[in-house]
Amino acid sequence: MKTKVLALLMSISLLGGSMPFPVHADEMIHDTYGNGIDWTLSDHVLTISGEGVIFSEKGSLPNWMTYANEIHEIIIEEGITSSQYRAFAELPHLESITFPSTFEQLGTESLFNDGQLVEINGLENIQYFDFRCLSNTEYISEHPFVIHDDTLYYAEGTELTVPDGVKVIAPFAFGNLTAYESTSQLTFTDVPYYDIVLPDGLETIEKYAFAFSSRLCHINIPESVQSIGDYAFFSCPNLEEISLSETCTEIGDFSFFNCRLLTDITMKNAFMDMGWRSCGYNADWNTILKDRAEKKGIDLTSPKYANLLNQIENADMETLIYYDELANWTQLHYKATRSFREIADGQYTDELSNSVIVNDALTVHGNADSLVEEYCQENDLHFSPFISFLVGDVSEDGVVDIVDVLTLNQWYLGLLDFSPAQKLAADFDQNKKCEMIDVIRLLRHLVGID
Numbered sequence: 001m002k003t004k005v006l007a008l009l010m011s012i013s014l015l016g017g018s019m020p021f022p023v024h025a026d027e028m029i030h031d032t033y034g035n036g037i038d039w040t041l042s043d044h045v046l047t048i049s050g051e052g053v054i055f056s057e058k059g060s061l062p063n064w065m066t067y068a069n070e071i072h073e074i075i076i077e078e079g080i081t082s083s084q085y086r087a088f089a090e091l092p093h094l095e096s097i098t099f100p101s102t103f104e105q106l107g108t109e110s111l112f113n114d115g116q117l118v119e120i121n122g123l124e125n126i127q128y129f130d131f132r133c134l135s136n137t138e139y140i141s142e143h144p145f146v147i148h149d150d151t152l153y154y155a156e157g158t159e160l161t162v163p164d165g166v167k168v169i170a171p172f173a174f175g176n177l178t179a180y181e182s183t184s185q186l187t188f189t190d191v192p193y194y195d196i197v198l199p200d201g202l203e204t205i206e207k208y209a210f211a212f213s214s215r216l217c218h219i220n221i222p223e224s225v226q227s228i229g230d231y232a233f234f235s236c237p238n239l240e241e242i243s244l245s246e247t248c249t250e251i252g253d254f255s256f257f258n259c260r261l262l263t264d265i266t267m268k269n270a271f272m273d274m275g276w277r278s279c280g281y282n283a284d285w286n287t288i289l290k291d292r293a294e295k296k297g298i299d300l301t302s303p304k305y306a307n308l309l310n311q312i313e314n315a316d317m318e319t320l321i322y323y324d325e326l327a328n329w330t331q332l333h334y335k336a337t338r339s340f341r342e343i344a345d346g347q348y349t350d351e352l353s354n355s356v357i358v359n360d361a362l363t364v365h366g367n368a369d370s371l372v373e374e375y376c377q378e379n380d381l382h383f384s385p386f387i388s389f390l391v392g393d394v395s396e397d398g399v400v401d402i403v404d405v406l407t408l409n410q411w412y413l414g415l416l417d418f419s420p421a422q423k424l425a426a427d428f429d430q431n432k433k434c435e436m437i438d439v440i441r442l443l444r445h446l447v448g449i450d
Helices: 002-016 062-070 138-142 285-296 304-315 323-330 340-345 352-356 370-377 402-412 420-426 436-446
Strands: 028-033 038-040 046-050 051-053 073-076 078-084 097-098 119-121 144-148 151-155 157-160 196-198 216-221 242-243 264-267 279-284 354-358 363-366 382-385
Touching: 028 062, 038 062, 046 062, 046 078, 078 420, 242 436, 363 370, 370 382, 402 420
Parallel strands: 046 073, 051 078, 073 097, 097 119, 157 196, 242 264, 264 363, 363 382
Antiparallel strands: 028 038, 038 046, 144 151, 279 354
16 A cells, blocks of 8 residues: 555656655665666665666656655766656756766756756766756856867857867757757747857867757858768758868768758868758758648648748748747657657658758859869759959959059949959958959059058
């Protein structure tokens, strides 16, 4: 009878989240959870032992959550490999947690809202960090980056300057920076855009590194970057411009797929290895959503869905009302309990990447007769070749002399028309503006004053 009553009270506590059992300082609680997980709670220290994964999902959280208010420290012993959804979340007095060397993956919202958490030991052993796994903790407010050796595994915040020395951005390192981290009470314009600065010396951006970063608009890709992995910037709908240096030799499959506002991408390496649909394509929501609606029995002609569909088709992201409703209906994003590792290793994006339309607004800038131009021709994309010019040589005779001063002066007086190459050459100080001061500076250069 006692066991039944305890089980009933535990169930009520897990459902309501507001009836934790008090534990006296000298009392020890021992129990098991899932398949082979043992745990004890003694003197406010939760010790977990066993092997494998701590399974957890919505509606079925670990039974130690019954004592949420009593847990101040967690020690996970060797053999445990990962945690899943909210395994240690919402523990108001948790201050310290220790992970073993066998622990590889911190699941979705595992430590979410543990506001007093200041100490995390063994973090260097973890290779996969899922959505919001460290959000709303004192630790992450003080340490916005998780870096092992020269690899960045996790980042959180709205103004992020990645430290020098980082050479690799791991899969989903910026997966936490999505629109869907908001609650259904926030509108799209309530969530800030992200400002991310990458360091010189960065070499590799791995697959899915920035995938689903809905509020990422601008990002610098350092000249040191050599490769960009599959799906690296997949579905970043507000990304507007990208520039890749000659050092970058490869962009993977679907690297910039479904970047709906991307209008310019510059690729300076003539021999760039262009992955399958690496840029220039968006998801065909008209087809995808209608197929999904048919399967779910949703009437897309109703005002609610017709308006939402129109907004998505026209990339009218600023007027979308609620993220959560959008995410739940269309499944544009991973489910709350879906693992980043699962996405990276699975087929999650196949539906999006198989129903596509060409991004007519995109212009790809590159070298003429290059593999980049070949890619654009094969995929019917706008291509703009780099223009060769000699600064100051507006007469295009191969030398910079007084003739160029006279020619430039005539152009400013409206007596001549210049080609695009001549306009670039006319910008003598290369400040991306053609002004009368360029004539003066060109003349001063010729007479040896400057």
